[in-house]
Amino acid sequence: MENLVPEVLQGSIRAMAKLITLVENEDSRSLEFLGAIYPHTGKAHVLGITGSPGTGKSTLTDKITAVLRQRNQTVGIIAVDPSSPFTGGALLGDRIRMQRAFGDPDVFIRSMATRGNLGGLARSTTDVIKIMDAFGKDWIIVETVGVGQDEVDIVKAADTTVVVLAPGLGDTIQSMKAGVMEIADLYVINKADRSGADALVTEVRIRVEQDAQIKARPWQTPVLKTVAVEDQGTESLVEAVDHHRKFLEESGKLKKVRWEKTRQETLSLLKEEISRNVLEKILGNGRFDDLIDDIIANRKDPYTSVKEIVETLFSDE
Amino acid sequence: MENLVPEVLQGSIRAMAKLITLVENEDSRSLEFLGAIYPHTGKAHVLGITGSPGTGKSTLTDKITAVLRQRNQTVGIIAVDPSSPFTGGALLGDRIRMQRAFGDPDVFIRSMATRGNLGGLARSTTDVIKIMDAFGKDWIIVETVGVGQDEVDIVKAADTTVVVLAPGLGDTIQSMKAGVMEIADLYVINKADRSGADALVTEVRIRVEQDAQIKARPWQTPVLKTVAVEDQGTESLVEAVDHHRKFLEESGKLKKVRWEKTRQETLSLLKEEISRNVLEKILGNGRFDDLIDDIIANRKDPYTSVKEIVETLFSDE
Numbered sequence: 001m002e003n004l005v006p007e008v009l010q011g012s013i014r015a016m017a018k019l020i021t022l023v024e025n026e027d028s029r030s031l032e033f034l035g036a037i038y039p040h041t042g043k044a045h046v047l048g049i050t051g052s053p054g055t056g057k058s059t060l061t062d063k064i065t066a067v068l069r070q071r072n073q074t075v076g077i078i079a080v081d082p083s084s085p086f087t088g089g090a091l092l093g094d095r096i097r098m099q100r101a102f103g104d105p106d107v108f109i110r111s112m113a114t115r116g117n118l119g120g121l122a123r124s125t126t127d128v129i130k131i132m133d134a135f136g137k138d139w140i141i142v143e144t145v146g147v148g149q150d151e152v153d154i155v156k157a158a159d160t161t162v163v164v165l166a167p168g169l170g171d172t173i174q175s176m177k178a179g180v181m182e183i184a185d186l187y188v189i190n191k192a193d194r195s196g197a198d199a200l201v202t203e204v205r206i207r208v209e210q211d212a213q214i215k216a217r218p219w220q221t222p223v224l225k226t227v228a229v230e231d232q233g234t235e236s237l238v239e240a241v242d243h244h245r246k247f248l249e250e251s252g253k254l255k256k257v258r259w260e261k262t263r264q265e266t267l268s269l270l271k272e273e274i275s276r277n278v279l280e281k282i283l284g285n286g287r288f289d290d291l292i293d294d295i296i297a298n299r300k301d302p303y304t305s306v307k308e309i310v311e312t313l314f315s316d317e
Numbered sequence: 318m319e320n321l322v323p324e325v326l327q328g329s330i331r332a333m334a335k336l337i338t339l340v341e342n343e344d345s346r347s348l349e350f351l352g353a354i355y356p357h358t359g360k361a362h363v364l365g366i367t368g369s370p371g372t373g374k375s376t377l378t379d380k381i382t383a384v385l386r387q388r389n390q391t392v393g394i395i396a397v398d399p400s401s402p403f404t405g406g407a408l409l410g411d412r413i414r415m416q417r418a419f420g421d422p423d424v425f426i427r428s429m430a431t432r433g434n435l436g437g438l439a440r441s442t443t444d445v446i447k448i449m450d451a452f453g454k455d456w457i458i459v460e461t462v463g464v465g466q467d468e469v470d471i472v473k474a475a476d477t478t479v480v481v482l483a484p485g486l487g488d489t490i491q492s493m494k495a496g497v498m499e500i501a502d503l504y505v506i507n508k509a510d511r512s513g514a515d516a517l518v519t520e521v522r523i524r525v526e527q528d529a530q531i532k533a534r535p536w537q538t539p540v541l542k543t544v545a546v547e548d549q550g551t552e553s554l555v556e557a558v559d560h561h562r563k564f565l566e567e568s569g570k571l572k573k574v575r576w577e578k579t580r581q582e583t584l585s586l587l588k589e590e591i592s593r594n595v596l597e598k599i600l601g602n603g604r605f606d607d608l609i610d611d612i613i614a615n616r617k618d619p620y621t622s623v624k625e626i627v628e629t630l631f632s633d634e
Contacts, residue, residue: 031620038618263609266619267596273627274595275588281631292580301355302583303348310590313630314598 005036008135013108016135020110023127031273034127037134042258044076044133045245048158049143050183055166056190056228061143063226063234064241065107068139074106076132078125080144108132123272126157126265155183157261159254160244162186162237165204167196184221185244188237192225201225219247278313322353325452330425333452337427340444348590351444354451359575361393361450362562365475366460367500372483373507373545378460380543380551381558382424385456391423393449395442397461425449440589443474443582472500474578476571477561479503479554482521484513501538502561505554509542518542536564595630 004022007015019037023030047064049057058079065075110128125142132140142158155161163184168191187208189201201223208221222240226233248254279288294300321339324332336354340347364381366374375396382392427445442459449457459475472478480501485508504525506518518540525538539557543550565571596605611617 031624035618035620035624038620039615259609259613262612262619263606266609266612266623267605269619270595270623270626271588271592273623274591274630277627277631278587278591279584288584289580292576292583295579295583296576298356301352302579302586303352303355306583306587306590307348307352309587310594313591314594 005033008037008131009040011136013105016108016131017110019131020128023131024112024124026276030127034130037130040134041130042133044129044137044140045160045241046129046133046158047139047141047241048155048161048183049141049164050155050161051164051166051190052169054169055164057143057164059228060162060164060188060190060226060234060237061141063228063231064141064238066231067235067238069104069106073138074136075108076129076135076137076140077107077109078128078132078140078142079109079111080125080142108135108137123265123268126268129157156264159248159257160185160241162188162241164188164190165200166191167194167200185219186237186240187221187223188226188233189223190226190228192233193227193230197225218251218253219244322350325354325448326357328453330422333425333448334427336448337445340448341429341441343593347444351447354447357451358447359450361446361454361457362477362558363446363450363457363459363475364558365472365478365500366458366481367462367472367478368481368483368507369486370462371486372481374460374462374481376545377479377481377505377507377543377551377554378458380545380548381458381555383548384552384555386421386423390455391453392425393446393452393454393457394424394426395445395449395457395459396426396428397442397459425452425454440582440585443585446474473581476565476574477502477558479505479558481505481507482517483508484511484517502536503554503557504538504540505543505550506540507543507545509550510544510547514542535568535570536561 004015004019008019019033023034027033049061049064051057061077061079065077068075112124112128129140129142142155144155161183163186165187166189187204189197189204191197192201204223208223211217212220224233224237224240226237228234248257291300291305295302295305321332321336325336336350340351344350366378366381368374378394378396382394385392427449429441429445446457446459459472461472478500480503482504483506504521506514506521508514509518521540525540528534529537541550541554541557543554545551565574608617608622612619612622
């Protein structure tokens with residue numbers, strides 16, 4: 001384990017997989033390992049792909065990966081499965097299919113499922129991006145099912161975010177609320193051979209133009225059509241991503257975006273570490289359960305108790 | 318403001334509304350106020366109603382409220398709107414409709430929208446439940462759109478949780494993953510006059526029986542049919558809720574459930590307060606932004622920095 005970080009930096013796939021597992025399992029040396037790889041990060045381009053279930057994100061990810069591989073670029077894929085209790089079981093099938101699609105050592109796929117804590121997942125996703133980046137992946141694709149604010153937070157780790165829509169899923173102008181407009185650098189209307197595709201393209205374009213008039217954004221958000229299963233439009237999609245990447249670099253926006261991302265990532269890391277320490281150090285040995293007993297018995301109330309704990313903790317500041 | 322808590326306890330609707338607003342806006346005296354009302358809580362029965370958009374939860378909430386009012390019970394309603402960037406704009410319409418439905422001073426409705434932080438929303442929902450409970454509401458109904466883990470967390474504040482399904486929405490057996498089975502005390506198939514309703518009832522019943530065989534639960538989860546718009550089945554639904562409430566009390570389960578809820582609520586309150594203090598006291602005056610500058614310039618890395626901050630914070634423990 002001592003040599004894990006050097007091995008990752010030297011390109012050992014096994015070491016990378018092992019480090020990811022350690023970090024996911026919140027190994028006590030996670031921070032140390034991640035601190036050691038951090039100076040070697042910042043080279044990969046992180047591509048986020050999000051959209052409702054059924055839009056064909058996984059197939060699109062497959063095809064984008066194939067295009068990048070033709071260019072001899074290496075790819076890491078992080079497939080985030082929110083395992084929402086209210087979304088169907090189709091997700092798992094997608095994952096299995098995707099894992100079968102590559103026998104290529106330069107494509108590394110990692111599936112990540114929530115363990116009841118999407119906030120924590122956003123954090124782990126960031127860590128896994130850093131590990132793949134330090135390993136030397138040219139591209140890291142983060143694929144999420146876009147069903148809520150938390151998935152949007154995960155996608156915020158990306159440099160370029162592709163929002164995938166498809167006709168016939170109720171993905172109309174109604175579903176494109178402010179949050180989506182904020183994160184989308186590119187729209188893809190997938191399954192564009194289906195009826196309703198052109199109407200959806202028009203609708204999204206109008207919405208994008210309205211938004212551009214209000215916000216005066218320097219980037220013109222493209223709306224592209226693909227039929228991922230038939231590999232139609234995926235080459236153009238990758239070119240549009242290239243174009244966005246160049247825009248980020250040349251406009252100086254990449255710097256700003258990465259500063260803001262670093263701030264968010266550091267902040268959530270800090271919050272999580274503090275929570276963990278509170279649980280272990282302050283509330284260990286059954287002391288927290290004793291407090292709950294006191295609250296239930298009406299000897300204490302949660303609000304005043306929390307106020308007291310926090311005041312003690314911060315009293316020396 | 319000094320008399321706000323006594324006024325709430327004496328039944329002033331205006332004071333209750335004001336206190337809720339203060340707590341939602343994270344007023345600096347929130348903990349103090351909530352601490353003062355806490356000893357007066359624990360009397361209301363909290364009913365959670367959750368389900369996908371389009372299942373008719375709001376109409377169902379209306380009709381349940383009407384049944385409770387006929388019994389002279391007072392009702393507080395908390396309508397949680399996750400304002401997910403990927404769910405449609407239909408929610409708002411629902412809310413407006415619901416707010417029009419009552420001109421009854423003994424029904425108090427509060428809409429709560431996320432501000433980009435569902436975890437925080439689960440916490441505010443808990444606080445608002447406490448305030449309505451201390452005010453003297455006999456019933457508190459928490460209505461959420463069930464689209465993810467976070468909404469499930471909000472529903473966990475309830476004593477009895479009703480999961481609403483409707484035919485024709487793709488709410489089949491597939492969509493009922495483990496998380497839903499864990500929280501549902503009652504299933505309602507609403508819009509039961511539509512085709513596919515009986516098949517859905519059968520499917521859910523089979524699933525409930527399979528689950529009961531594995532888990533050996535003492536509570537037999539009923540699967541009821543309603544047509545809320547025509548007020549069909551709502552009386553029976555309320556009776557089933559009564560039955561569940563009696564079961565909780567007589568089996569001693571209510572005590573256990575409330576202990577666990579109090580633990581969860583206190584823990585998230587603690588985490589939130591600590592985060593807030595870290596941000597204000599440790600990271601104030603631009604010190605956090607300086608750290609980010611150092612990270613970007615590769616003079617520091619986030620992981621080691623966070624480790625150091627946390628070690629300093631907990632060094633006296």
